[in-house]
Amino acid sequence: MEAGMRTAPVDGVLLLDKPSGPGSNAVLQHAKRLMGAERAGHTGTLDPLASGLLVITFGEATRFSGELLDADKSYRARVRLGIRTSTGDAEGEVLERSERTVQREEVATALERFAGEIEQLPPMHSALKHRGRPLYDYARKGQTVERRPRKVRIRELELVSFAGGEFELRVLCSKGTYIRTLAEDIGEALGCGAHLAALRRTAIGPFSLDDAIGLDALGSSSQVGRLARVLPPEALLGLRPRLALSAPLTVKFRQGQAVALGSPGGRVSVFGDDGGFLGSGEVDAAGVLRPRRLMASSR
Secondary structure (H helix, E strand, C coil): CCCCCCCCCCCEEEEEEECCCCCHHHHHHHHHHHHCCCCEEECCCCCCCCEEEEEEEEHHHHHHHHHHCCCCEEEEEEEEECEEECCCECCCCEEEECCCCCCHHHHHHHHHHHCEEEEECCCCCCCCEECCEEHHHHHHCCCCCCCCCEEEEEEEEEEEEEECCEEEEEEEECCCCCHHHHHHHHHHHHCCCEEEEEEEEEEECCEEHHHCEEHHHHHHCCHHHHHHCCECHHHHHCCCCEEECCHHHHHHHHCCCCEECCCCCEEEEEECCCCCEEEEEEECCCCEEEEEEECHHHC
């Protein structure tokens, strides 16, 4: 079957290995055309320089993209010492060079102060919005916007390798963490400056790069092969408890009504009496299940 042709709506999740170079939206639109999907979105942008896991949602799965907003992310980052750039990464202009020689032990010691909860100043070259516009729009015009430091959490920070003025890190971090800022701050702590030379995202929440397909491989696959890579929408709620409803309660939940269960349970993924995915919900302290997001087919 030709790329873009389909016989049924595409609803689900595709784990894609984004190459370095194109932007996330360009990759998203290309995947959307290949899959023949009517709607598509993703759960977290990667800069053009970066590669790795891009979680793409199609059709009704786009309703649940926000479920991964709070998820931790994992990266492999290569940091170049001795050079500060205008963007904090390899794509920017060189602002300053340092001849200071740094030893591996110094890097390992410096990393200790960045483990746990830290504050970061969001970079100007980022998608964070100010008055409805991403910061990089201002940066491209040579403008600087006042920003406030934000608290993030570096859950794991491991020095993987060190050679020739570069080192590689493995990072597990909370949402909102800027790896380029982390690289710059480490360089400042070492007294020599640094920038992010390369970045690869390896995991988002329950999803791993090991299960992703490359863009070229997706393009060379048959439509049957592409569809076989699509996970169901409920995969986005994979870390939440699964709640199955009886037939009468299924009808109520599909209609957007609250359902009394009798015991508290927090946020859950909800399934009907036939095993079909209905959407996400939250059980309050009184044991009442309230819908949060519903599959359109469940209404």
